[in-house]
Amino acid sequence: FFIVRWPRGCRLAAAMGQCQHVEKVQPLTFEEESRKLTGRAKARSFPFHGGHGGAVKVGDYSGGTCAFFLEEVSNVQPLDSQPNLCSGVSRHPTVVVWAEAAGKPLGQVAEWPSKTSLQPAWFSARSLGFQFSAQTASASLCVEIRDASSVLGSLRLPMKDLLLHQKIARPLETMQPGLRLSPTVSFQILDCKEVLQPRTVYLVRHGESQWNKAQGKLDIHGMVRTTDHSLSSKGRDQAESLSRRMQSELNNELAGATPNLSVSSMLRPGIIMASPLGRALQTAVIAYGPILAKASEHQRELILSPNAKEKQNLGGLDTHCTKIGQEILQGCREELQSMYSGTGKEKMIETCFDQFQFDLEEVGDRWWPQGQSESTKQLQARLEEFMYQLLFASAESIVVFGHSLFFQQLMRKYFNESYRQNDLAQRLSFGKLPNCGVVRLELDPSKMLDGPFLKAELILGTELSAEGGNCALTCCAAAHDTASEFRADEIVAMPVESTIANLPVVSGAGEAQKDEKKEQPAEPQSEPAKPEPPGEPAMLETDPSPEPAKLEPDPNTKSKGRQVKKCCPL
Secondary structure, three states, X not given: OOOEEOOOOOHHHHHOOOOOOOEEOOOOOHHHHHHHHEOOOHHHOOOOOOOOOOOOEHHHOOOOEEEEEEXXXXXXXXXXXXXOOOXXXXXXXXXXXXXXXXXXXXXXXXXXXXXXXOOOEEEEEEEEEEEOOHHHHHEEEEEEEEOOOOEEEEEEEEOOOOEEOOOEEEEOEOOOOOOOOOOEEEEEEEEHHHHOOOEEEEEEEOOOEHHHHHHHOOOHHHHHXXXXXXXXXXXXXXXXXXXXXHHHXXXXXXXXXXXXXXXXXXXXXXXXXXXXXXXXXXXHHHHHHHHHOOOOOHHHEEEEOHHHOOOOOOOOHHHOOOOOOHHHHHHHHHHHHHHHOOOOOHHHHHHHHHOOEEEOOOOOOOOOOOOOOOOHHHHXXXXXXXXXXXXXXXXXXXXXXXXXXXXXXXXXXXXXXXXOOOHHHHHHHHEEOOOOOEEEEEEOHHHOOOOOEEEEEEEOOOEEOOOOOOOOOOOOOOOOOOXXXXXXXXXXXXXXXHHHOOOOEEEHHXXXXXXXXXXXXXXXXXXXXXXXXXXXXXXXXXXXXOOOOEEEEOOOOXXXXXXXXXXXXX
16 A cells, blocks of 8 residues: 655645645555564563552562563673683573572572573563562572573672562673673562462464375475475365354354353453464464454464474474564465465455464564474473463463474373373373364463363364374374483583572473483373264354364374473472
């Protein structure tokens, strides 16, 4: 489109036909146009009821357990700016946080896994293991940013003046001379009692991708001709079918029917998250776009979550993506336009895309793992990070668009022990959630990492199937076991310095590393039974839809995955 501007002083003359000057303005670029579609999600803020509407300082508050919500670190210096460092040293920033009172440790140390980025973002929390009390007023908060060889920066400040549930940004002290900008850490201090509430999580697998389609036909050219494959036409239809089922449930509620309690909170989610890989983001746009027209502004937010991406395997080109920030959105929009070209729905999909407010906070810089494949240790650390994001979330309902193997590993690792042997739990833990299949999970954050998924339920027409398929070529189509998978490209975690060596370490990556040494041989898993299929889902349109989503157990899976010890106990 073009914008027409009348030069100053010519409006009246133009109305009288005396001015013929028209200034032609060039169309906006995608980056300029998409700025209105991006921004920090309100879901990044945590409600706080203890302040009675006002800001509260830590020194004036007594309540639950203190938690540190790490957002990001900016201005991490690249290696080429450090001439005195060994050239073999890698730059993988990690963060360590603890508190001290009267010169003694208070609570426990919290550690976040390394990121291969100079602007690393985590947006996850850890408990610091002590209660807010009068003793807290005299405590100091200690933060260190490290990499595999040195301390990049440190911060020590009194806790009494820090505001609860408010974003705080502080520059770090650094020993590196000549830096133009000092590294800055952004965080929030949370009360676990306010945040750790029971919630519902919906896991939605993407529609069929071009990779899935080519793999089913053993079309090697179709598999290797590109990376980060988009949805196929069948995958598009599957996403549309899911959207119609959701719209049908919503229309029934609006018409006064009794809400379907298993689905209701998915229709008005507090948080929508999606893997940055194209097929997951495209599925989210197609499925939720029509529904958001009836939603509030807050419910239009979509957070791009790299922790929800598929496991990156050597040779699995559909798991590789190197786009960041606006590039991801531009790629998604272009693929959707191509996907709907000639269907008569071009304007509809544009409207769907424009319904969203995209949060790019976690994908502004490199968000994918180093190397061609992701090691087991890296995957376990990412699973743990993602679980912390679910545990310390600001909403009661969360919808996640992602991938079969990642969801399989997530549920296998975090199903509660009392539910783990349930038939559905077994099939979800060792099979594949089908394309556009949806599983509803009950999450109890008080369990932390010790089995927080209490129960699972398949909804919106998702069916189970014992059918197999060609699933040996990549993780997106193969749900192979990762228990015995070890890679040489693991990131080495920097040991804690002597100043905090005697504190109990709360570390995702650290605990996983210890457990790998103690790992026992996996036990064989029996073949799951086939349950009865659910009834037909409601449809808004009469046009034919794809076959109901079916769970496909992986014939290659023969053993259970290992269990990683819990950390950050409250």
